[in-house]
Amino acid sequence: xxxxxxxxxxxxxxxxxxxAAAAAGxxxxxxxxxxxxxxxxVLFHDDTLQRTTGVKGAMAKTPFAKVRGLDASLGFARRYGxxxxxxxxxxxxxxxxxxxxxxxxxxxxxxTPNVEIKPTAGLAAETAELALTRMLALWPQDRLPPLISSxxxxxxxxxxxxxxxxxxxxxxxxxxxxxxxAMAALECAxxxxxxxxxxxxxxxxxxxxxxxxxxxxxxGVRAGRRLLDKGVDCLITDRPDLLLAGLDG
Ligand code: G3P
Ligand code: MG
Numbered sequence: 069x070x071x072x073x074x075x076x077x078x079x080x081x082x083x084x085x086x087x088a089a090a091a092a093g094x095x096x097x098x099x100x101x102x103x104x105x106x107x108x109x110v111l112f113h114d115d116t117l118q119r120t121t122g123v124k125g126a127m128a129k130t131p132f133a134k135v136r137g138l139d140a141s142l143g144f145a146r147r148y149g150x151x152x153x154x155x156x157x158x159x160x161x162x163x164x165x166x167x168x169x170x171x172x173x174x175x176x177x178x179x180t181p182n183v184e185i186k187p188t189a190g191l192a193a194e195t196a197e198l199a200l201t202r203m204l205a206l207w208p209q210d211r212l213p214p215l216i217s218s219x220x221x222x223x224x225x226x227x228x229x230x231x232x233x234x235x236x237x238x239x240x241x242x243x244x245x246x247x248x249x250a251m252a253a254l255e256c257a258x259x260x261x262x263x264x265x266x267x268x269x270x271x272x273x274x275x276x277x278x279x280x281x282x283x284x285x286x287x288g289v290r291a292g293r294r295l296l297d298k299g300v301d302c303l304i305t306d307r308p309d310l311l312l313a314g315l316d317g
Contacts, residue, residue, distance in 0.1 A: 069096040069182060069304045071285050072113065076306035079144035080120065081111035083161040083173045090177040092309035096302075097179050098217075098284075100186035101167060101199045108132035109167040109199040112140075115188050119143045121164070128188040138164045167199060171206040182215040182304075184239065185223040192218075196226035204231055217260055224254045237282060243270045251279060258282055260304070263295055271299040289314030 073085020074092055081099050089097045100113045105128060117123045117130065120143040127135070140163065141156035156162045165173075174181055183203060187195035200216065207214055216227045217237035224236050235257035238250060242265040251259065259274050263283035271281050282302035286292050292303050292311050305311050 069098055069282070069302055070094040070308045071098050071304045071306045073097055073099060074306065074308050075285075076148075076287065077309065079141040079156050079162050081113060081165075082140050082163065083165050083169065084141070084156060084159060086170065086173050086177060086179060087161065089308055090179055092307075093312045094308035095178075095180060096182060096215075097174070098182040098184055098304050099170070100184045101195065102127050102186050102188060103191060103195050103198060104132040104135050105129050106131045107194070107198055108135070109195070109202055110135055111165050111167070111170055113186060126188070128191065132166070135164050136166065140164050167202050168206060171203070175208070175211070180212045180214065182217055182237070185216065185218040185220065185227070187218075187220055187223060192220040192222035193226050196220075196223035197230060200227055200230040215258070217258075221250065221254065224256070228254055241265060243267070247274065248277065251277075258302070260284060263291065263300075263303075266295065266298065266300065268298045275299055275301075286311070 070089030072080035074089035077088035078084040086097055099111050101109050102112045104110055112127055115126055117125050120140045121138040122142040145154055145157055185196045185199055213234045215235050215237055217239050218224050219239040227236055237258040237260045238256045239260045241262050258280035260282040263286045266283050274281050280301045283295055283300050284304035286303045286305050287307045292315050
């Protein structure tokens with residue numbers, strides 16, 4: 069599963085990143101959904117705009133009319149070196165995308181989304197409500213359903229109510245002590261953990277309980293192979309090209 073599209077191949081959480089993931093052979097893409105000041109669900113990871121757009125301000129205080137025009141490739145250009153990053157600057161598919169534009173793009177590319185609800189503090193329920201309502205209106209019933217994940221249990225509880233038939237993934241850093249109760253209460257399908265904190269015995273326990281196990285963010289073939297050997301079902305990666313080539317078969 070590509071992470072934020074394919075974060076190492078194109079600017080994260082933009083349509084260019086979804087295209088890069090598809091071109092690399094990924095069939096699933098994870099991305100983060102936040103709300104603008106006026107409640108529009110958009111693809112974005114940080115509370116503040118600076119890192120990926122170079123603009124000052126908070127997403128939760130910026131209206132969609134401004135957000136939609138922001139170029140999210142600036143951080144990418146800086147992180148990966150201008151010579152490589154420059155080709156993304158100013159491209160229409162590198163602006164901060166709405167959920168609506170993203171779904172249209174994914175359907176064209178044949179990708180299935182893992183929608184991570186990424187609320188600004190205090191907006192866990194509202195972000196899930198608006199993102200899920202929009203997804204339900206946009207996502208065709210005859211396609212594989214999206215996977216809805218979040219670190220915020222309050223967001224997952226809303227997903228459970230609004231889109232009960234779509235699978236939910238509980239996100240955590242380390243293995244949560246109360247995973248059994250939490251996953252049962254939220255009727256989750258999967259647990260998503262930091263790969264560096266993923267132990268073989270925990271994977272076995274979760275799988276024995278009937279859940280799938282995903283890990284983020286795995287960017288090396290050797291680490292990927294070890295995790296698959298531990299029984300992990302899904303590798304969330306910035307480099308789907310590398311992992312698909314290196315783990316083939
Ligand atoms: O969904 C997996 C991963 O994206 C969670 O961490 O901070 O990259 O959204 P983060
Ligand atoms: Mg994420």
